[in-house]
Amino acid sequence: xxxxxxxxxxxxxxxxxxxxxxxxxxxTPLIIYLFHFLIDYAELVFMITDALTAVALYFAIQxxxxxxxxxxxxxxxxDQYAPDVAELIRTPMEMRYIPLKVxxxxxxxxxxxxxxxxxSTCAINxxxxxxxxxxxxxxxxxxxxxxxALATYQSLYPxxxxxxxxxxxxxxxxxxVKVKSKAFWIFSWEYAMMYVGSxxxxxxxxxxxxxxxxxxxxxxxxxxxxxxxxxxxxxxxxFFAEMFEHFxxxxxxxxxxxxxxxxxxxxxxxxxxxxxxxxxxxxxxxxFKSYPTVGDVALYMAFFPVWxxxxx
Numbered sequence: 001x002x003x004x005x006x007x008x009x010x011x012x013x014x015x016x017x018x019x020x021x022x023x024x025x026x027x028t029p030l031i032i033y034l035f036h037f038l039i040d041y042a043e044l045v046f047m048i049t050d051a052l053t054a055v056a057l058y059f060a061i062q063x064x065x066x067x068x069x070x071x072x073x074x075x076x077x078x079d080q081y082a083p084d085v086a087e088l089i090r091t092p093m094e095m096r097y098i099p100l101k102v103x104x105x106x107x108x109x110x111x112x113x114x115x116x117x118x119x120s121t122c123a124i125n126x127x128x129x130x131x132x133x134x135x136x137x138x139x140x141x142x143x144x145x146x147x148x149a150l151a152t153y154q155s156l157y158p159x160x161x162x163x164x165x166x167x168x169x170x171x172x173x174x175x176x177v178k179v180k181s182k183a184f185w186i187f188s189w190e191y192a193m194m195y196v197g198s199x200x201x202x203x204x205x206x207x208x209x210x211x212x213x214x215x216x217x218x219x220x221x222x223x224x225x226x227x228x229x230x231x232x233x234x235x236x237x238x239f240f241a242e243m244f245e246h247f248x249x250x251x252x253x254x255x256x257x258x259x260x261x262x263x264x265x266x267x268x269x270x271x272x273x274x275x276x277x278x279x280x281x282x283x284x285x286x287x288f289k290s291y292p293t294v295g296d297v298a299l300y301m302a303f304f305p306v307w308x309x310x311x312x
Contacts, residue, residue, distance in 0.1 A: 006035050006121070018210070020218035028154055029206040029215050031121060046116050049123045050107065056130035057302055058103040063137045064275055064306075065095045090309050098305050106302035115295030122295035125154045129161070129299065133278065136165045139172045141191050149198035153206075156223050157259055157285045163267050164281060166191055168274035177271050226252055226290045234292040258288040279303045 009019035009032045019025045019032055038045050072089065106112055115123055132147035144165055151158035166188060167177065175183045206215055222228070229237045236255060240248055262284055270277035279300060286296035 006032060007039065010036060010039060018212060018214050020212075020214040026219055026222045027121060028219055029209050030202070031124070031154070033209055042119055046119050046123050049127045050112060050116055053123070053127045053130040053299075054103040054107045056127070056134045057106055058099045060130070060134040060137045061102045061306055062099040063134075065098055067137075069095055094309075098308075101305035102302050105305055106298060109298045109301060111294040111298035111301070115293060115298060120293050120295050121154075122293045125151060125158075126295060126299045128154060129158060129282065132158070132161065132165065133275075136168050136278075137275070139169065141169050141187075142194055144169065145191060145194035146198045149195055149202055152199060153202045155289070156220055157289050160260055160263050160281050160285065161278060162192075162195060163263050164270075164274045164278040167267065167271055167277065171272075171274060223290055224252075224256060226255075228291070232291060233294065233297070234290065235288065236290050255288065256290070259285055276307070279306070 005024050006027055008022070009025035009027065012019045012021065012025070013032060013036070025032070035042065035045075069090070069092065128147055128151040132144060132151055135143035135147055148158060148161060148165060151161070169191060170177055170184065170187060173187060175181065175187055178184055207213060226236050226240060229241045231237055239251065239255070243251060263281065266277050266280060270280070282303075283300040286292055286300055289296065
């Protein structure tokens with residue numbers, strides 16, 4: 001969503017009219033109230049959000065690499081690696097520069113720059129996801145749940161990151177992912193309650209700001225029903241522009257399910273590698289979300305250096 005639509009929403013709000021009464025504004029209430037105070041500094045806001053995203057990714061990958069290196073060192077001492085994977089072993093010097101590469105991959109990516117110049121609110125969503133990743137890797141379940149709730153509130157699709165986030169926190173707590181494990185169910189329930197509770201608080205705050213639930217169909221209904229078929233980098237607009245009207249509801253459901261469907265098989269296959277699972281899920285979101293932008297692509301591309309040893 002462009003900052004120009006936010007300006008339109010602000011104009012309606014200043015006139016005492018609901019910003020969701022038209023067909024242009026589809027952002028969340030917290031965004032419109034944020035820019036109510038910062039609209040004159042919009043360019044600076046988007047530059048700062050991109051910088052914060054890069055910083056969060058830097059520290060997230062730095063901590064992740066420490067965990068990976070300890071595990072790699074232990075497996076080397078136990079001689080658990082096959083001889084033919086020696087070239088895939090990462091050196092301390094190589095791992096030292098990976099966080100910097102990730103930050104630079106994000107900041108210097110032309111897609112990030114384009115998104116910033118266009119003043120796309122996707123940058124704010126990227127920042128929330130980056131801080132969700134950081135707090136998850138740091139092991140803070142409470143902050144992880146809050147940032148995931150904020151990201152979900154902003155664009156809905158990050159709800160699929162709940163599973164990889166939970167798997168990583170379980171791994172960090174040394175809790176086995178087993179159905180019969182009591183500790184597994186207790187921690188999962190606690191994390192789910194923190195996430196749902198945070199989301200409920202944010203949604204209720206939005207209601208108190210607007211004294212209306214108009215934002216729910218205007219924001220989330222707009223995302224799920226895909227009424228706007230303006231060309232973009234996504235898949236939806238092309239398929240539905242060519243489709244007969246009476247088939248559209250069925251295929252909207254099919255397309256939307258794609259984002260959520262892959263979570264289950266990925267969770268089964270990658271339960272021992274939740275950060276890689278998270279990366280794959282972010283990429284899936286950027287491909288299958290109804291209104292993707294180049295900023296969505298920039299976020300998952302930033303993670304390429306983390307697994308560059310796999311290309312050798």
